[in-house]
Amino acid sequence: MPAPSTAQPRLTDAQLAAYQRDGYLAVENLLSAAEVDALGSRLREYTHGGRDTKGLAIQVEPRVQRGELKVDHPGDGIRKIDHLIENDDLFRKLGTHPNIVGVVEQILGPDLAMFRNALLLKPPGVGSPKGMHQDSPYWPIEPMSLCSCWFAIDDATPENGCMGVIPGWHTKGALPHKHVTDDFVIEESAYRFDDMVLAPLKAGGGLFFHSLLPHYTAPNRSARWRRAIALSYMSSRSKFTGTTEGPEFLTIKGRRFPGCVR
Numbered sequence: 001m002p003a004p005s006t007a008q009p010r011l012t013d014a015q016l017a018a019y020q021r022d023g024y025l026a027v028e029n030l031l032s033a034a035e036v037d038a039l040g041s042r043l044r045e046y047t048h049g050g051r052d053t054k055g056l057a058i059q060v061e062p063r064v065q066r067g068e069l070k071v072d073h074p075g076d077g078i079r080k081i082d083h084l085i086e087n088d089d090l091f092r093k094l095g096t097h098p099n100i101v102g103v104v105e106q107i108l109g110p111d112l113a114m115f116r117n118a119l120l121l122k123p124p125g126v127g128s129p130k131g132m133h134q135d136s137p138y139w140p141i142e143p144m145s146l147c148s149c150w151f152a153i154d155d156a157t158p159e160n161g162c163m164g165v166i167p168g169w170h171t172k173g174a175l176p177h178k179h180v181t182d183d184f185v186i187e188e189s190a191y192r193f194d195d196m197v198l199a200p201l202k203a204g205g206g207l208f209f210h211s212l213l214p215h216y217t218a219p220n221r222s223a224r225w226r227r228a229i230a231l232s233y234m235s236s237r238s239k240f241t242g243t244t245e246g247p248e249f250l251t252i253k254g255r256r257f258p259g260c261v262r
């Protein structure tokens with residue numbers, strides 16, 4: 001990454017209280033413009049430049065995959081890329097960046113592991129919606145109190161699919177979800193879509209949010225890309241609740257504990 005970032009931000013008591021109350025908090029300017037540009041260029045090498053994608057898991061937009069929607073370049077049809085933090089030096093620096101980890105540490109404490117990292121792409125005119133959902137019901141981790149930093153690589157706006165959230169609903173526990181075409185969403189009877197507020201974000205900012213906070217993103221109806229990476233952290237005291245002992249999660253900071261996530 002080129003130029004060093006600005007000083008490590010620390011949440012004020014008021015910001016921390018807002019996160020606890022609302023279940024999310026936007027923090028702008030986590031990285032410099034040069035750092036964000038470097039991430040965007042690296043990403044473009046993966047999607048359009050033929051850079052080796054070994055180790056990455058790439059998901060194509062379902063409508064493109066099914067041949068219902070044509071794109072000029074295969075890179076214009078990508079919806080999601082997993083495991084960049086494990087496989088790419090620039091993205092590894094992002095996932096362990098003190099400006100991001102410092103905030104997460106204030107929320108979750110000093111012992112941190114990464115549960116997942118997913119680059120979420122909404123190509124112009126192609127990016128489809130992500131229905132209203134909570135993350136924890138998808139994830140085999142207890143307690144259901146992970147914290148994600150949804151880091152904007154492009155400006156995220158209402159037109160290109162910024163995040164929308166239902167403030168305060170992280171306190172309501174796991175809501176009923178159902179499978180629909182290409183998605184897993186909260187049952188309509190369990191919430192009111194009109195209670196959602198949009199959270200636009202400038203490139204280089206992060207939306208920190210609780211894993212039980214309902215969230216949604218609209219399709220990208222604009223002419224501008226919307227690229228963001230969801231960095232999801234958990235306390236190293238968390239338990240894996242799947243049927244196996246679970247994968248080895250990346251240590252971000254601090255100690256690991258016997259009987260907890262590996």
Ligand SMILES: O=C(O)CCC(=O)C(=O)O
Pocket residue numbers: 120130135148150161215216217228230
């Ligand atoms: O970026 C998106 O479009 C969806 C993000 C999301 O659902 C998540 O980070 O859990």
